Amino acid sequence: MKWTLAPWMLVCVLASGCEQLGIDTPAAAAAKREADSKAIGGACRHAGRAIEDCYTLYKKADKSAIYAGWREMDNYMRENKIEPVTPVVPLPKPPEPASAPKPAPKASAADEADEEEAPPAKGKKGH
Template identity: 70%
Template sequence: MRRAPLALATLASLALLAGCDLLGIEGASALAERRAAEGKAIGAACRNAARAIEDCYTLNKKSDKAAIYAGWREMDDYMRENKLEPVPPQLGPEPARTAKADGESADEQVAAADGKPDAKADGKPARNKKAGAH
C-alpha cells in the first residue's frame, strides 16, 4: 500500500510540470521552432512582395537568415508552380532619418525628398550657408 502514495505524488508532480506550458513558459525547442516559423513567414512575404532576398535580410536583421531563405525559396517554388504574380508593396520605405541628425529641419527634409533641395515647405528659397552673408 505504500506504493500508492508514491505513485500519486509522482502523478501529481507530472501534472504540475505539464502545466508549465499553460503558464507561458517556453522551452528552448519551442522557442527555436517559433523563430524558424517566423523567419519562414518573413521570407515568404518578401518573395510574395517581389523583394530581393538581400533586401529581406536587410529589413529583418534580427531574424534567422536560413529561415528567411527557406521561406523565400518555398514561396518562390509555390508561385512558379501556380503561375502567381508578385504583389508589389503598397507602402513605401520609411524616410531616412540621417538628414535630421545632420541638423536639417523637417521642412528641408521634405523638400529634399520632393527633389527640390533649395526650397522650403513655405515656398521661400533656403539660404545657402556657404555663400556668405552680405
C-alpha cells in the same frame, strides 16, 4: 513521513503543466522563431521584394530561414504562375552615418565683404 512528501508531490504535479501556462521551452522558442522567419521570407517573395531587401527590413530574423521561406514561395509562385503583389509600403531609407562631419555653413556675401575690407591689426608687422 507521509506529510513531508505531500508538498513535494504537489510541486511536481504543478510543474508538469508548465506548457499549459504558456512558458516556452528553448526548443519551442527556436522553432517559433524559425517559423516566423520562414513566413517573413515567403511574404517578401510574394510581395516581389528581393531577398537582400528582406534581410535589411528584418535584421533580427534568422537569415537562413528567411531564405528557405523565400525559396519555397518562389517555387510555389512559379509552379502556379502567380504574379508578385506590389508592396504598398516603401522601403525605409538607410540611416545616415553618424560619424560623418557636417559641412560648415557658408558665409554670406556680406560677411565675406566685411572680412576683405577690415584693416590690418595695429602693432603686428608682417615679414
